[in-house]
Amino acid sequence: MTNGTTMTNAVIDCILSRSATKYFDAAASLSDDQIHELVRIGTTAPTSFHLQNWRFIAVRTPEAKARLRPIAWDQPAITEAAVTFIVCGRLADSSVIPQRLAPLVQAGIMPAKMVPEWEIPARDLYMEYPQRQRDEAVRSGTFGAAAMIYAARSLGLGSTPMIGFDAEAVHREFGLAEDEVPVMLLSVGPERPGNWAQKPRLPVADVLELV
Numbered sequence: 001m002t003n004g005t006t007m008t009n010a011v012i013d014c015i016l017s018r019s020a021t022k023y024f025d026a027a028a029s030l031s032d033d034q035i036h037e038l039v040r041i042g043t044t045a046p047t048s049f050h051l052q053n054w055r056f057i058a059v060r061t062p063e064a065k066a067r068l069r070p071i072a073w074d075q076p077a078i079t080e081a082a083v084t085f086i087v088c089g090r091l092a093d094s095s096v097i098p099q100r101l102a103p104l105v106q107a108g109i110m111p112a113k114m115v116p117e118w119e120i121p122a123r124d125l126y127m128e129y130p131q132r133q134r135d136e137a138v139r140s141g142t143f144g145a146a147a148m149i150y151a152a153r154s155l156g157l158g159s160t161p162m163i164g165f166d167a168e169a170v171h172r173e174f175g176l177a178e179d180e181v182p183v184m185l186l187s188v189g190p191e192r193p194g195n196w197a198q199k200p201r202l203p204v205a206d207v208l209e210l211v
Contacts, residue, residue: 011150011154014153016198018159018198021077021158021189022195023080023191023194024080024082024189024190025190026192029060030157035083039056042148042151045144048092048139048140049118050100051140053093053137054087054090054140055088056144057088057174059084065078068086068174071169072084072185075164077187080187081158081160081187081188081189082190085187086174086182086185087142087184088183089138089183090180091136091181093133094122094126137180138181141183142183148186158191158195159188160186161185162185
């Protein structure tokens with residue numbers, strides 16, 4: 001903000017113009033490279049202690065969509081969008097931190113002696129606390145999905161995140177691991193006409209406290 005005027009650039013314009021897509025172009029598709037790029041961008045989002053505790057299942061074939069739609073409240077976006085990602089968060093596991101940090105050490109970004117300084121507090125934070133492990137899985141998956149939502153918008157694609165699904169059925173039908181939580185579904189693809197603009201939000205004064 002400058003003198004009460006909102007500064008704008010392409011990123012801010014993308015965020016301010018995004019809205020959840022209701023109507024997708026069912027005839028459109030995304031290439032594997034486009035899907036790969038969306039996930040690559042998603043995985044640049046932050047994670048606690050660099051855990052990168054997420055996985056993304058791209059439901060894109062008619063057969064896979066037909067398996068997902070009945071266990072996702074029969075929502076049309078599942079079959080009409082080019083792809084629906086099952087965003088999976090993994091329970092926070094401090095034992096993977098040395099492996100996750102190894103590339104940073106090899107690149108000279110982080111000194112090797114700093115690795116235990118990350119691993120030990122992470123172990124104290126998560127090891128004996130299952131709820132914290134699950135909370136971190138949901139946080140990480142949500143951060144990754146949010147990055148993909150705005151990346152999709154910047155590429156001229158619509159998206160809609162959904163929590164309407166049978167988590168146990170999704171877990172079973174798509175072979176999630178025991179330590180994975182299906183955080184949300186995220187449908188992405190070209191839009192067709194009829195979608196709403198971004199809905200008005202509460203005034204900032206109603207949700208901001210300056211202390």
